[in-house]
Amino acid sequence: MTVQKDLNIVPFVSVDNMMKLVLSIGVEPFLRELADYIEEDFRRWELFDKTPRVASHSKEGVIELMPTSDGEVYGFKYVNGHPKNMREGLQTVTAFGVLSDVYTGYPVLLTEMTILTALRTAATSALAAKYLAPKGADCMAIIGNGAQSEFQALAFKALLGIRKVRLFDIDPTATQKCMTNLAGQDLDIVACKTAEDAVEGAQIVTTVTADKQYATILTDNMVGSGIHINAIGGDCPGKTELHKDILLRSDIFVEYPPQTRIEGEIQQLDPDHAVTELWQVINGDAAGRTGPSQTTLFDSVGFAIEDFSALRFVKDKLRGSRFYDRLDMLADPDEPRDLFGMLLRAEAALQD
């Protein structure tokens, strides 16, 4: 595509380039560095402009815009959630995102975010677990072996040193896919026949199923004390994964309470049930794990600031790299008021 001058150009990271960028860094180092960016932004949480996502619901799914700003940089993510898509050979979730300069309002990055969201979700889970999981945890269960499962395993390996992963999915082909993909990643992987079996011996349990309705992936008797539960599959109204009794005896940590009370596991609880905000734990303002017998629960629904961190990270990583295209996306007439004149000059150029 034609590029005239730099002002009109927005760097664009395609799916292909995102994969190349991730691979050039390495999946685990990427997850570790990305978690550092998320941690950094959680530390300055209060500085951010926080809006609940703007959702457009339909019978088939939802399309959401998730904006935020730290006062200097503005970012937003477009993301859809269509559980029925998988049956039609499409992604349940696709996403793209934009970063802009608050001072000029000009976009400075456009990027695919389907892959990037998978990475940031896993990085956020592992970051939370750094503060909440029992010390020395080396075994995790992953219940739900869909698109997010491999990223979870590698993030927990990279950030917490997890060595053993116990997999379960109601669909054995999903478990098989996850095992195949993780072969050669230096993990000890066990395919389990039931969720009960999967949680056996695991200090960390990630639930990441795609169920749309109130489901009970984990019942109270399955969860021993001292466990850290990383619940990321419940992420919209009517979609939960844990039995209420587990919530009642866990210490619950969330991203942004106004959003989590609507979308997370805690939609099952009273609206004033005590929860702790993860950023306060990271900041040192609130306690995370206080002892070995405490059951901790990270009720994660995904928040705009995590996407912001991911966009910021990608933008920094692009510097000096070749993993982007230059999109002629912003009209930039020589004289700002002369938009129509730009059109006239384009016409003259076509006639030459």
Added chain:
Amino acid sequence: MTVQKDLNIVPFVSVDNMMKLVLSIGVEPFLRELADYIEEDFRRWELFDKTPRVASHSKEGVIELMPTSDGEVYGFKYVNGHPKNMREGLQTVTAFGVLSDVYTGYPVLLTEMTILTALRTAATSALAAKYLAPKGADCMAIIGNGAQSEFQALAFKALLGIRKVRLFDIDPTATQKCMTNLAGQDLDIVACKTAEDAVEGAQIVTTVTADKQYATILTDNMVGSGIHINAIGGDCPGKTELHKDILLRSDIFVEYPPQTRIEGEIQQLDPDHAVTELWQVINGDAAGRTGPSQTTLFDSVGFAIEDFSALRFVKDKLRGSRFYDRLDMLADPDEPRDLFGMLLRAEAALQD
């Protein structure tokens, strides 16, 4: 850029291609056809999901997301407003937009919208005037001769048959730029030294200045009865162009009252001051102009549905054209749950 399969591809209209598309159709036919799309969507106004824009304000300006949906198609526009940009050689307003399929949540169009917004604003103004301006109007005044002015003149020529245009701007170089750009467009153009002079003999007055503060571009004595005022410069809190007395004796028409009461000229009036919604006039549910002595005012701030119409129009016009690029924007693994496997296959391909 590499493209593998069609599912991952989003057509992208660059600034360059938008200009070529507009020029291939012709500016006036483009404005006429675009106005038809807007009119069609105003007729089915009640069907749309209407959210006030989601704004992120800063000291220097604002960044907004404007989403809407008709239940089958979802669209949103990203737009910034930074009045100080012009002094730095940047556009005050830049924009891009996305159209998506509600059924799958997949984006189906990404396009520049700086030029497109200029066109849709002018088309909306002229569409409103079709219902509100005095019969046989052939002369309009344009006060404020910035980036929007030429588009206004051509939209009113194309839709209402305006032949005479009287220009005024506090900056004579802006007026000169507008005159130069409109030369050869078969319009009788007069540069005026004052706003009073400009409105002389005009049946339609467009105010489209860039003033940020409460301004009085038109005072009560300047506006004779029977005039149609098209006020488009007042479009955010604290930014108005008309003296309150003009509002008090005009019949006021607006796009979406909850938004206009905050951003439009009517922010000067009581929150329950009677206004008529333009879609009801177009639909035949409310009266537009009722006689030759009525003063009508279209207090326009721009609404998401107009952008939706513009996106829909561009998408239809792209069919069979070459005025777009194919962006590899959506991750599309062969098996929807196998996002990580796609990454592994990309790695294998790189090593080949």
